Amino acid sequence: xxxxxxxxxxxxxxxxxxxxxxxxxxxxxxxxxxxxxxxxxxxxxxxxxxxxxxxxxxxxxxxxxxxxxxxxxxxxxxxxxxxxxxxxxxxxxxxxxxxxxxxxxxxxxxxxxxxxxxxxxxxxxxxxxxxxxxxxxxxxx
Numbered sequence: 001x002x003x004x005x006x007x008x009x010x011x012x013x014x015x016x017x018x019x020x021x022x023x024x025x026x027x028x029x030x031x032x033x034x035x036x037x038x039x040x041x042x043x044x045x046x047x048x049x050x051x052x053x054x055x056x057x058x059x060x061x062x063x064x065x066x067x068x069x070x071x072x073x074x075x076x077x078x079x080x081x082x083x084x085x086x087x088x089x090x091x092x093x094x095x096x097x098x099x100x101x102x103x104x105x106x107x108x109x110x111x112x113x114x115x116x117x118x119x120x121x122x123x124x125x126x127x128x129x130x131x132x133x134x135x136x137x138x139x140x141x
Contacts, residue, residue, distance in 0.1 A: 005054075012054035019047035027122050028115075037118035041125025048126070049133050057137035060130075068130035075124030082117035 023043035030036025052060035061067075086095035100108040
């Protein structure tokens with residue numbers, strides 16, 4: 001399914017970067033407020049699906065740069081990895097752990113296992129949807 005519409009091509013090229021930035025915003029906002037890995041992954045998948053509809057399955061694969069199944073696997077591994085700090089310290093499986101990394105200027109970067117889990121969900125959702133969409137588009141071609 002390759003569209004030759006100039007309006008769709010232009011819209012996809014303009015909207016995609018904005019949609020991807022918004023998906024990252026939703027990902028990082030999601031732990032304390034509405035948002036998170038699931039909705040961020042859906043918004044990111046929407047950006048790549050728009051690109052695939054405008055330019056085709058193979059260009060969408062190239063711009064994704066990583067195979068959709070690899071993204072899915074990486075997401076599942078990150079979700080699993082987020083449980084390890086709790087298990088290694090003898091706590092229940094999904095107990096949150098936080099780390100503060102010092103930054104120049106006296107500030108701290110706060111990292112947490114919920115963030116690792118959300119990034120895993122983001123990648124798993126993006127990989128799942130892109131596997132379906134690209135598979136369907138390639139089957140149609």
